[in-house]
Amino acid sequence: MIYETAPAKINLTLDTLFKRDDGYHEIAMVMTTVDLNDRLSFQKRNDKNIVVDIEHNYVPNDHKNLAYRAAKLMMETYELNHGVTITIDKDIPVSAGLAGGSADAAATMRGMNRLYGLNRPLDELSKLGIQIGTDIPFCIYSKTAICTGRGEKVTFLNKPPSAWVVLAKPNLGISSPDIFKALNLNYAHHVHTKMCKEAINEGDYHRLCQSLSNRLEPVSMSLHPEIEKIKNNMLQCGADGALMSGSGPTVYGLAQKESQAKKIYNAVNGCCNEVYLVRLLG
Known part of the structure; x- marks a missing residue:
């Protein structure tokens, strides 16, 4: 069993610069994390299924869940032969602007990286994560950073003053x-x-x-x-x-x-x- 913590993010700034040719907005945002977390655990399965175990009325446990999609992406990218059971203990509120779903997806990518001994660098997981969500590259690292592009370009900043x-x-x-x-x-x-x-x-x-x-x-x-x-x-x-x-x-x-x-x-x-x-x- 592997455990990961998924902290909530807050935007210190968020700017939308222009509409891109791909339909997304070019953004520049400074983000950091707060001490409000979801906790996830990961267990290998003998089949190739992805099972998301979550006790929350408003959170889906199928392909609509970002953690499920992150697990599927990891299985396909790294050709994994075993599925995973993901248990999510949720404290971050849903649809709140705090990147709860993205934090869970990022934690899933980090957790599966460890569970299967893939030893892939976080930079690689961050580049992969943008496929399913613009906040995921930031959440992979969970450090204070400025994110640009669609959110995939992450530049670290110092830790903010305590507050x-x-x-x-x-x-x-x-x-x-x-x-x-x-x-x-x-x-x-x-x-x-x-x-x-x-x-x-x-x-x-x-x-x-x-x-x-x-x-x-x-x-x-x-x-x-x-x-x-x-x-x-x-x-x-x-x-x-x-x-x-x-x-x-x-x-x-x-x-x-x-x-x-x-x-x-x-x-x-x-x-x-x-x-x-x-x-x-x-």
Whole structure:
């Protein structure tokens, strides 16, 4: 039995630069990880089946599951003769903008790499992972990084300054493709990617908080006003910075002091079922 941890990611910045010829958007985003994890275990099977064992109402256990697709990709790429049973203990909320499915897929690729003694480098797995999801290359490494292209070009940054993170997911699901379709690239929304990179590499916490920015945030907020309410609530309650992660709907607030973080947590806990108080990992 092999075990892997799959940490959630948050976007510190997310910029969409232009629409590519392949239909995807060219993106530039700074991402890091937080101490909110799914835990996965992997066991070889005597047949060639892929079995995903997960106790969660909203998560499929078939080809719609990214971990299943990652296992299939690994079996086909490396011509594996045995299947795998993947058990997922899920803490990352679903359809939240926290890359829970991508983190599980990345953990599956790392886990199967070890389970079958393939000894493939993470760079190779990262290049493979982009076939099934744009966040998977980042999740393979789970380090603070800037990701460009479709997400496949990963450049590592320093670990961010230590901070508490309050994550709040309102009770709604958001489809990333729908948000990208609604995105108007002519609408100006400044994203501070360069400032964010410099703040991280200099260990400047307050500049990092000032740089938090997401091109998709106004789009998701216009469709779901509760996202903006949560963000404003966090800032009014003393968050040093707050931002929607990914295409949403999860909003996070950063705080240096635990007492400050608990105040933010208590303030948003009344309006959201899924609220978490965690630390930045990176």
